[in-house]
Amino acid sequence: MISHIDHSRVIQKILDILSKNPGGIQQSQLPNLLNISRSYLSIILRDLERQGLIQRIKIGTTYIVKPLQIYHRSSDKVLRMGIVWSSEYLFLGYFVKMVKDSMDIDVEVNVYPNAIQTMVEMIKGNIDMALSPLVTELYGYILSRDIVIVGGGAGGGSYIYEIPESRRNIVVSSNVSTMDLCRYIAIKRGLIDASDTNYFYSPSEAISIAKRGLAKYIIVWHPLSLSIEMLGARKVLGCGDLEEIYHCCTLAISRRLGFENIEKLGSIYRMSIERFLADPTRFLEWYSLKTNIDISLLKKAVNLYRYDPEIDKHSLSLLLNTLSIEIPSRNEIMKAIL
Template sequence: MDSRARVLNLLRSNPRGLRQADIARALGLSRSRVSEIVRELERAGLVRRVREGSIELVVPVDRGARGPRELSRQVRLGIVWSSEYPFIAVFAKLLRDRIGADLQVVVYSNGLDATWDLIGGRIDLVLSPLVTQALFYSLTSALRIIGGGAAGGASVFYNPRGVPGVTSSTRASTMDLCISRAFKELGYGESVRLYQARGSDIVHSIELGRAQLVAVWEPLATRLRMEGFREVATCLELGIVHCCTLAAPSDMEWEELKRLAMLYQEAINTFARNPEPWIEWYSARVGIEASAVRKALSSYVYVPYVDVEGAVKMLRDAGVSVPSPTVLREAVLEVAR
């Protein structure tokens, strides 16, 4: 679990508050790291500091006390750098034509940072791994999953000259699930998992022989194929039925959530029928060559809705127990199913 999530989880189990020194001791983190995390959670509106005499406590914030959030005329959508989301070009057009809103795309190197920024109010929507969103819903109830996305577009690769038993992925992500499934289905052993902040770092770990088994997404998967690394399975073959899904703040008005969900579903369906006109727009905003985006299209299955029971099975088969099936079902908006 991400260190920020661990701190927040500990505080929610101690609603009267804890000293930073107590947090550091309980979680085995340095005091400087705890101080950094508390500042970040404070900026996100998830904790506050209170004084009891000479003692300063960190206390979790009840988000239910906030008023409903309204959608602005400029919608900030966070995405992870990948070939996965060219359908957001259609979404941008529908937002502009139907509700007069401009879509601003904010590109992140990983889903954890993108999802934290949604919770902190720095973006309005996020396309990040379903498993990441479900984890943070279980900790904060601060988001709702309002749409599907794409399945596929990621694979597990093997380097026989890599360090035996060492794997690499991003933390609390689809790649994490994919690696876990590879052990169970393909019989690989694992001793150490190297968590990286960027997909390019995962690629470097297998190229340099620091890891034997890695999971990466497009266009990085194509790069490893071209370099001759053995593709042992696609994540879709390993039962990963959802990658990134669309989430919005849970304090957004219900009618706004519903309207966004319907426009988003229409965008995916429109794109799936004729993807070509939208590729250049997407390429320009994420910094991936249009040819690479185009080449990756065949590796994806575009799904506008969330298969909740399929997602429950996906997490269970990967050995993920948090969130529980009940919490995951609560996290997904009814209109998104």
């Protein structure tokens, strides 16, 4: 039986071969290049065709396999990373430095106001990597099949607040995110009694909603949570206390970088978290400059999160059970994880 990792490796090798042969390659050449059977290759190629990544052209009795989406990087010496505005990724400075030291590649960090925008930019090919909620990345994989989730990250740092004197029995959160997952679980378990859900798309919009009392509950992350507390909101629940939300954000990498680079970046990423845990304040000033979050808030944030370099398989299983996604199958979704 082919494992998820081996299957992903074969797909990456095919895409790598096609990126070097944009004019196409004979299908009959691929089994020997990949060391796989013709029948298994046919299954993979049909799947890649359905995803719109390749096309097969029949010339006589020969099939030519051609790439449909050719990935153009702005520079081989620059990787573009997207992150959601947050105090969560305090290990990022280690990762950027280690990528430069190990691969001689600069990491350009782009900050986005929400998880959906970050993932959309990745699917469109405008960024190569994303630190964003695990749940968002899973949906991103389902939609594109173009990402690989290579490591864990931080958990905690997000909370449900009750807004005083609000007359609207509504809960608001960011959309398709850890906050949204927290909202769903809290309602399902009767931890909050909201009758409807609305969404905000930026931290400033969340603050405006809370100020105007447009919702009874609001679910936010640090340091946005501090602004909500200053408005007198009462903390109801920490999302990270829910068993299904062990991870908040994880690292997703575009398949178009190639399997060898994905493996190397994943290894560097996991090591960067370990180094951060040994000296968590080293890159706080650098992170403050990237995110425009005051360094005094980042120093307090160090102890808000738990960090795990690896994906926790038990919590991942609980998450998938909670999402109750049946299309595609569980086995197909698991191919997103390296």
